[in-house]
Amino acid sequence: MPLLEVRDLSVRFGEIEALHGVSFTIDEGAVVTLLGSNGAGKSTTLRAISGLVAPRAGSILFDGRAIAGLSPRAIVKLGVAHVPEGRRVFPGLTVRENIMLGASNGNASSAAIRREADAMFDVFPDIRHFADALGWTLSGGQQQMVAVARGLMAKPRLLLLDEPSLGLAPVIVQAVFQIIAEIHKRGTTVLLVEQNAHMALKVANWGYVLESGGLALGGDPETLWSDERIRDAYLGGGQAKATR
Ligand SMILES: Nc1ncnc2c1ncn2[C@@H]1O[C@H](COP(=O)(O)OP(=O)(O)O)[C@@H](O)[C@H]1O
Ligand SMILES: [Mg+2]
DSSP, rough: OOSSSEEEEEEEEEEEEEEEEEEEETTTTOEEEEEEESSSHHHHHHHHHHHOOOOOOEEEEETTEEETTTHHHHHHHHHEEEEEEOOOOOTSSSSSHHHHTTTTTTSOHHHHHHHHHHHHHHHHHHHHTTTTBGGGGHHHHHHHHHHHHHTTTTTOOOOEOTTTTTTTOOHHHHHHHHHHHHHHHOOOEEEOOOOOOHHHHHOOEEEEEEETTEEEEEEEHHHHHTTHHHHHHHHHHTTTHHOO
């Protein structure tokens, strides 16, 4: 049984059909990337899985359990954490406080949550030094690490990452992808939305492509990489092969 099974998912925003009949699965322990151009429906897919938008039709099974229609809070408690687009940090809070917000166990003491937040700095050593600094004073890449650390605080079985590399300098993008590989190594299943198809297909075990709200294709990274549609859409055609 896959860890996540999305079946015939449809989402509408008024007149706009953001997703129609989207079906895919994610196996436990995998890194799966969801590719597609702007407006294809990638963020909407993540938002439907984490309960931020209600599907018009279809089902979402997490570990065999129907989660469509549950509250975001209930879904995070079941083990699905979402790091949204735009690496939001909360401006009045320190880095540590930002990370502590991700704790999903309402019964834990704040001392215990603080210890867990500090343990996150083992995964993100680059931001340890800034634990007591205000989150918004960090660089874009460091803020992204804070946002991912906040997501991991829920100890998710499935982590949803929405364009974590967007707007970051190439060397920082490398660091973010290294972190994704490290999260994977620690046993967390990852669904990664990316514009950077090249990097995403390097880290992923499987990929899907959304086009205009529908699932256009799916396959292993090699297969997707050799598909002309992917190269044309993301990498300007023929030169893509040479850059890999
Ligand atoms: N809250 C919303 N209200 C209205 N339309 C939306 C909303 N969110 C997304 N859309 C529309 O749904 C489509 C898919 O958007 P989105 O999932 O954000 O795409 P992607 O993440 O692939 O760029 C787009 O046409 C977008 O304009
Ligand atoms: Mg998006």
